Amino acid sequence: MVFKHPVLIFITEKDGNYFAYVQTFNSCNLSKYTLLSGQKEKSVMQSFTASVDRKFISLKSLNSDGGIYETLIPTYPSDPDRNKMVVKSLLLKAVVSGNARNGVAVSILDQNHIAVLGTPLPASKECLSIWNIRFQTLQASKQLPQGTSGQLWYYAENLFMLHGKFLTVIPYKCEVSSLAGALGKLKHTQDPGAHTVPHFVNWDTSHGCGLGSQNSEQSRRILRTRKVEVSVQPEVLTSKQLLSAIKNDSEKHIEVELRKFLAIKRTSDFHTIIEDIVTGLLGRCKIEPSFYPRNCLMQVIQTCVLSYSLCPELVEVALEKADVQMLQLCLQQFPDIxxxxxxxxxxxxxxxxxxxxxxxxxxxxxxxxxxxxVQDEKMEEQIIQxxxxxxxxxxxxxxxxxxxxxxxxxxxxxxxxxxxxxxxxxxxxxxxxxxxxxxxxxxxxxxxxxxxxxxxxxxxxxxxxxxxxxxxxxxxxxxxxxxxxxxxxxxxxxxxxxxxxxxxxxxxxxxxxxxxxxxxxxxxELNKIEVSFRELQKLNQEKNNRELYSIEVLELF
Structure with missing residues (x-):
């Protein structure tokens, strides 16, 4: 929901290419996005989830290579009718086994935590894992020996999934994301009056899980709190801050901040800012040979405000790296190569x-x-096409x-x-x-x-x-x-x-x-027929218009 209006997100696949569609019902706009992978390896998308705020749709997918990828899509695109391209960036690497084909799922818990369902190793059993995507650390894990169906939901601080023949409910509350919490060095205090909640819930007596009428007020408070948290807008760097980050920060941080910056409404000096961003990225590439922010460069190319004359070094770098994906994008976007x-x-x-x-x-x-x-079937009669x-x-x-x-x-x-x-x-x-x-x-x-x-x-x-x-x-x-x-x-x-x-x-x-x-x-032969029709047209014009009825037979050999 965005401003109390529903947003429908669905993904299609064709010939190994993935496309995301965003349907907003308040304006009845359907936007299409081509999901480009920033990695060289091609992988299959097995599960995806999304969270929405006022400006961005954060699309997180679990691929067959076992990694979690994120794609930021603007909630209100500047040009809804145009097929746009967005780049997927790697959030977590190898969280599940690449051989896993069934029983995998991903769900967003909050801005910094996700839950992953799958086998962490090829020979291991299915497992539910909680990951901190900010610090890329494993927060909690639970084995599921009876197997799952690959379905996972998170609602009101409870994880729901099918485990064997039962619907399993696991209460989990995300802590404040910090380095100490990610490393497990926070001191946890337990309320003496608290009681342990069973994983297999009896729906008739499940008041302790927030599912009964006694805790309905508490559930409403939790929902209100979560709505307030979702509505908080992420901080977007200014152009000067972004240029400063390009000089010093890591490639991953630059990519995330650049996606946020490009998703906001464009200003009158947008062309100049994009040119400065490209100059900064390419300048650092020359200074640091190991620095190659291909995802950032592809995002900038897709803004459709660049040309070869503005940034010739961009194509030179792509030629030097033999980056055919970026070269294809440059040929499609730059009119003056x-x-x-x-x-x-x-x-x-x-x-x-x-x-x-x-x-x-x-x-x-x-x-x-x-x-x-070219010849689909061998016909008895010869056909000339x-x-x-x-x-x-x-x-x-x-x-x-x-x-x-x-x-x-x-x-x-x-x-x-x-x-x-x-x-x-x-x-x-x-x-x-x-x-x-x-x-x-x-x-x-x-x-x-x-x-x-x-x-x-x-x-x-x-x-x-x-x-x-x-x-x-x-x-x-x-x-x-x-x-x-x-x-x-x-x-x-x-x-x-x-x-x-x-x-x-x-x-x-x-x-x-x-x-x-x-x-x-x-x-x-077509030219001869055209000349014949012209002559017939002239004869028609010369005929007496007073004739009411006539029959003509035209034979063409």
Whole structure:
């Protein structure tokens, strides 16, 4: 609840990418956020919980790598209709076993404490753990030998969970978060009149747990107290304080304070402040080689107020670190990236190994499902799509050997030559702006094997475009046919001598030639039809308008 209005938060997953949706019912706004992982390793989200205050939604998730991640989402976004990207940061590492698949859950107790349900070690039993996320210490732990169902709730200072066949209630009150309390050095005093509460509660006689009518007033007092605590706004640093923190504080502290700062309402000098923040972060990177705040830099890029001309060092650092996730984000957000930098990004995208890409969190929205083949079914009757027949030989001078292997060529084009993550990176290159005269010299330095891989991917996209009448690809912001054709021409113009000398490129060049020739034939016939319709339109205009009825038969051969 925010200002007594309900807020609904739900998460979806598609192709390994996670999206958070925030629905506010007072304004009926639905905001979408792409959850980017700040870690290189890709993990599956198994459980999540959220707490809401006046400015932020703190989304905490338990992933398959056993870590707890936090994402700060503004309660009232500046642009609700736009799909925004937010970065997940690691709060706690390896709180549960990475092999655990069932019985895991996470619940927020207060601003500094969370409860985690799961197995801490691969061979251990399920356990309920209370963690202090401020000091990253384990506060309490309880084994659950009868197992759980992976459901955990916290209400009125009581933890509720299913343990075996029973609903177990464990009272737990969070202490004030301090270093002494986190290290267990506080002296605990117990009231002589206090009594121990059983873990398995009898609902008929459970007055001692705050569930009966005798303690209803106390429960209301607890609820009022918790509401007051939730409504307290977190302290947000000013721009000067944030710049000072960037020079001295830890990377984790800078990341948290930067997220809070970016979530508040923007002022008139927001562009200047963001430029100063980037300058401060990159300046410290040069002084301290071990300091690389990639999460902070990605948050700043997503503000959409930067450009390459304002911070060229940012892309240089990403190129130096071979950070393909940040390079993809820069290509999507910066409208003025020079052609030399675009080509440098292309070389990294083509040369990076598949193993490294598998561990990197990359936005693959522009890549559709390429599992469908170019020829889905072998029809008895031959179908020509957009005037192109892959089995038809339009090149009279082709070698007989290549003609005999035409079916092998069709089979090679049925699957995408690159992985979806590499395809998403290459699509970012296709969408980038360029000037041909400045780009061509830099394309000549691409190695031959990488050049062939890019050409094969472009040819594959061309075949996918030819499958439907609209000549477009499915997906969100996919490459257009003009972009695909332009890049094929650019690569061939810059490296035609090299491509001709590569034996593997011979079949690809012949296929491109046949495809272009068939398209020229199609456009020629379409041009004839267009001229015929124009002549018919002129004849219609010359007819006598007094005619009331007429029948016309039009035959096109």
């Amino acid at each position: 020079p052609e030399s930098v675009t080509c440098a990004c292309l070389k990294i995208f083509l040369s990076i190994g598949d193993d490294s890409l598998q561990e990197t969190d990359i936005n693959t929205e522009s890549v559709c499902n390429y599992s469908d083949t 957009n005037g192109f027949n892959p089995e038809e030989d339009n090149c009279n001078n082709c070698d007989k050997e290549l003609n005999e292997k035409s079916q092998d060529t069709a089979e090679e084009t049925t699957s995408c030559p690159v992985t979806p993550k590499r395809a998403a990176l290459l699509n970012a290159i296709l969408h980038s702006a360029y000037s041909e005269i400045f780009l061509l010299p830099h394309l000549k330095d691409i190695p031959a094997q990488h050049l062939m891989l890019f050409l094969q991917y472009l040819y594959f996209l061309y075949l996918k475009c030819s499958q439907n009448a609209t000549m477009t690809l499915p997906g969100i912001h996919p490459p257009t046919l003009n972009q695909i054709m332009d890049w094929i021409c650019l690569l061939l113009d810059a490296n035609f001598t090299v491509v001709v000398m590569i034996p593997e490129a011979k079949r690809l060049l012949i296929n491109l030639y046949k495809f272009v020739k068939s398209q020229i034939s199609v456009y020629s």
